[in-house]
Amino acid sequence: MARKKAAAQPTIPRPEKIAVALIINGVETQLSLAPWTTLLDALRDHLDLTGTKKGCDHGQCGACTVLVDGRRINSCLMLAVMQDGATVTTIEGLAVDSRLHPLQQAFIDHDAFQCGYCTPGQICSAAGLITEGKAKSADEIRELMSGNICRCGAYPNIVAAIQQAMEQP
Amino acid sequence: MINFQYVRASDVADAVRQVAADPGARFIAGGTNLIDLMKEHVEHPTKLIDISRLPLKTVDETAQGGLRIGALVPNSDLAYHPLIAQRYPMLASAILAGASAQLRNMASTGGNLLQRTRCYYFYDTATPCNKREPGTGCSAITGLNRMHAILGTSEACIATHPSDMCVALAALDATVHVAGPAGERAIAFVDFHRLPEKAPHRETNLQRNEIVTAVELPARGFAANYTYLKIRDRLSYAFALVSVAAGLELEGGLIKEARLALGGVAHKPWRDPSAEAALRGQAATPATFSRAGDLLLREAKGFEHNTFKIDLARRTIVRALTQAAAGTPQSQSEKKIR
Ligand SMILES: Cc1cc2nc3c(=O)[nH]c(=O)nc-3n(C[C@H](O)[C@H](O)[C@H](O)COP(=O)(O)OP(=O)(O)OC[C@H]3O[C@@H](n4cnc5c(N)ncnc54)[C@H](O)[C@@H]3O)c2cc1C
Ligand code: SF4
Ligand code: FES
Ligand code: FES
Numbered sequence: 001m002a003r004k005k006a007a008a009q010p011t012i013p014r015p016e017k018i019a020v021a022l023i024i025n026g027v028e029t030q031l032s033l034a035p036w037t038t039l040l041d042a043l044r045d046h047l048d049l050t051g052t053k054k055g056c057d058h059g060q061c062g063a064c065t066v067l068v069d070g071r072r073i074n075s076c077l078m079l080a081v082m083q084d085g086a087t088v089t090t091i092e093g094l095a096v097d098s099r100l101h102p103l104q105q106a107f108i109d110h111d112a113f114q115c116g117y118c119t120p121g122q123i124c125s126a127a128g129l130i131t132e133g134k135a136k137s138a139d140e141i142r143e144l145m146s147g148n149i150c151r152c153g154a155y156p157n158i159v160a161a162i163q164q165a166m167e168q169p
Numbered sequence: 170m171i172n173f174q175y176v177r178a179s180d181v182a183d184a185v186r187q188v189a190a191d192p193g194a195r196f197i198a199g200g201t202n203l204i205d206l207m208k209e210h211v212e213h214p215t216k217l218i219d220i221s222r223l224p225l226k227t228v229d230e231t232a233q234g235g236l237r238i239g240a241l242v243p244n245s246d247l248a249y250h251p252l253i254a255q256r257y258p259m260l261a262s263a264i265l266a267g268a269s270a271q272l273r274n275m276a277s278t279g280g281n282l283l284q285r286t287r288c289y290y291f292y293d294t295a296t297p298c299n300k301r302e303p304g305t306g307c308s309a310i311t312g313l314n315r316m317h318a319i320l321g322t323s324e325a326c327i328a329t330h331p332s333d334m335c336v337a338l339a340a341l342d343a344t345v346h347v348a349g350p351a352g353e354r355a356i357a358f359v360d361f362h363r364l365p366e367k368a369p370h371r372e373t374n375l376q377r378n379e380i381v382t383a384v385e386l387p388a389r390g391f392a393a394n395y396t397y398l399k400i401r402d403r404l405s406y407a408f409a410l411v412s413v414a415a416g417l418e419l420e421g422g423l424i425k426e427a428r429l430a431l432g433g434v435a436h437k438p439w440r441d442p443s444a445e446a447a448l449r450g451q452a453a454t455p456a457t458f459s460r461a462g463d464l465l466l467r468e469a470k471g472f473e474h475n476t477f478k479i480d481l482a483r484r485t486i487v488r489a490l491t492q493a494a495a496g497t498p499q500s501q502s503e504k505k506i507r
Contacts, residue, residue: 012172012193012215035175035217038204058205059272071274077204078275081175082197082219125271132270134249143502146405147269 018081024049025093033080040064040075043090051091051120055149062148065121065128066090072128074147091120094127103127106161114152122148126162138163170208174216178223181348181382187218189350189378196220196380198241198277201268202284210294211285211301221277225382228252234388237346240279240381244334245270247278257386258498259395259414263337265501266399269406279381282335282345282361283373286328286436287408289313299325300369307369315474316408319482320435320466326369327472330362330437331408337397339438340414340430343386349379358384362437369436391416391428396492398499398506399432400485405504409433411482413489417453424448429461429490434469434482441465453494455487462486 017032024047031046040057043049043066055063057076064076067089094101103123106112113119125148135141141159150158178184178196188194193215197203206212225239228250236252247253248264268276290296290308297305309317309327317327335358343358362373375381399412412432418425427448431439444465451457462483469479488506492498497507 012174014172015174018175035173036170036207038170057208059201062269062271065271072271073275074201074271077201077272079175079197079200079204079217082200082221128274129270132245137502139504140502143405144270147271149406 020080020084022080022083022085023087025089031080035079035081037080038076039066039068039078039080039083039088042080043075043088049090049092052124053117053120055117055121060149061118061121062125063118063121065125065148067124067128070128070131072125089124089127091124094123101127103130103161103165106164107158109164110157110161111154112157112161113150113154118148118150118152118154122150122158126158126165129162130166135166170204171210171213173207173214175219176216177219181223181225181380184218184220184223184380185349185378188380191216192377194218198280199243199275200280201272201276202280206285206292209292211292220380225279231385235386238278238384238386240277240383242278243274244268244276244278244281245273248273256390256392257337257341258392259390259397259416260334260337260341260386262395262397262498262501263333263399263412263414266397266409266412267333278334278384281332282338282381282384283375284330284332285372287316287331288328289316291328300328300365300372303368303370310472313474314472316410316433317472317475318435319469319471319475319478320431320439321364321437322435322470323365323367323369325367326365326436328365328369328436329433330372330435331433332438333397333399333409333412333432335362336412336430336432336438337414338384338386339440340416340428341386341390342428343384345375345381346383346385347375347379348382349376353382355385358438359440365436372436389418389426391418391493394419394493394496396489396498397501398485398489398492400481411478411485413482413485415486415489415493417448417490417493419453419494422452424451424453424457424494427461429465429486431465431482431486434478439465448490453490455491458487458490459483461490 020031053063055061195214225241248261296308345356394417401407414430416428444461
């Protein structure tokens with residue numbers, strides 16, 4: 001839809017790019033970023049880590065979920081410059097050597113996707129859920145995974161996959 | 170997004186100094202509301218002051234037997250904090266009823282208080298909105314207003330405050346601690362948010378150059394008889410149509426003390442002293458509860474698409490007080506409403 005032009009703003013000096021150091025999937029990474037760069041855009045556009053998906057870009061779908069210092073967050077609503085010094089784990093960083101993460105294997109075993117677009121976010125979110133240790137029942141898994149929308153409706157298989165992964169720490 | 174400058178505050182005094190020095194500057198904490206609104210071109214700060222590293226991240230016991238919650242405690246950490254879960258389970262439940270696990274990990278206590286309405290027109294810069302652009306009119310009054318307020322509305326704005334956490338904080342009689350150029354002050358939670366009246370762009374009584382440093386809870390936590398009951402269009406990850414935080418203290422079947430706060434119905438968490446007075450000293454029965462509901466809703470006024478909220482609110486009040494009295498609070502994961 002056509003948007004009305006935002007009200008005239010005072011000219012803001014073009015910000016210097018800011019140095020940001022992140023440990024991404026175990027690799028120390030130096031970036032030089034404009035302040036408005038979200039962690040999601042830093043991963044996808046600056047580091048070519050395109051496993052993390054952009055769905056809504058507004059915190060409403062969970063496709064961009066990654067782990068920052070071990071906690072699951074929506075990378076589309078997080079400024080990269082605010083995370084200077086943080087440790088980030090994306091879907092690309094879950095497998096150890098060529099061994100799949102138990103959640104990745106469980107998603108395959110349970111056919112927990114159709115198009116697969118939500119899957120990296122689902123798996124990172126489930127990894128965060130397991131670390132948090134609050135979900136014991138299927139109801140609790142469903143509730144605490146509600147920040148990850150699956151347009152294909154693979155929910156029953158996603159819950160089954162998470163249950164399988166929870167049993168093998 | 171939009172162009173802005175980025176600075177980090179070194180301490181609370183520095184944050185206040187920096188925001189006072191630049192009229193285009195805004196604080197950023199979790200960013201879950203501000204970044205969203207900047208992407209939508211609803212907010213256009215020229216400078217962001219990052220307060221997320223300030224040492225306001227602890228939950229401490231107060232001399233009065235309550236708790237002082239730092240403004241940067243993440244919503245999830247607060248909900249799962251053992252002292253909150255034990256002594257203020259209504260607050261834990263309200264937090265867990267809101268947003269998603271990821272968002273709660275990012276969102277801060279202070280930011281939750283200052284989150285802005287989810288009125289569709291407020292977000293849509295192609296439409297008039299008095300809150301976004303004072304004086305342009307309110308598109309919701311004659312437009313799509315299913316999510317909108319039924320209490321305390323004005324001709325200028327019928328938006329709701331979207332927070333769940335704040336509904337419990339209102340019921341618990343919390344206090345907001347703030348710091349500004351003139352020093353520190355405390356604001357009672359019920360006075361923190363404003364009604365829209367003629368100036369819906371002013372949502373709280375916090376001044377532009379003030380920062381929220383903490384939220385304090387008094388000793389009384391209603392841990393035995395409470396509930397947070399949230400009614401929404403889907404079972405999770407949706408804003409409230411109506412929500413009710415209820416807390417009771419019972420003595421031999423009689424209500425000694427009562428708290429009742431509603432979300433999703435007004436520009437601020439809604440409390441009504443007369444409804445609570447109507448509960449005190451009475452038997453904890455459905456008749457008592459519906460009398461309180463009638464009182465609370467006596468001036469409720471619906472619009473084209475949200476009149477259903479008046480009945481919904483009345484029933485949710487009765488159900489919530491019933492849950493609280495029975496000591497069977499609403500579970501936020503098992504969705505059956507009992
Ligand atoms: C998809 C989605 C669904 C959601 N669903 C719900 C829901 O169901 N229920 C619910 O309650 N909430 C919900 N939320 C809202 C969420 O709870 C808020 O966005 C969050 O609490 C804001 O906190 P923050 O720290 O991220 O704030 P920020 O975005 O960092 O800041 C918000 C505002 O507060 C100001 N600010 C922040 N901290 C301070 C401070 N210490 N002092 C002074 N000013 C400050 C900022 O300047 C800004 O104006 C949802 C959000 C999203 C994106
Ligand atoms: S209800 Fe308030 S926020 Fe919504 S369009 Fe009207 S003035 Fe704007
Ligand atoms: S892309 Fe971040 S939540 Fe949808
Ligand atoms: S598998 Fe297609 S969106 Fe989830």
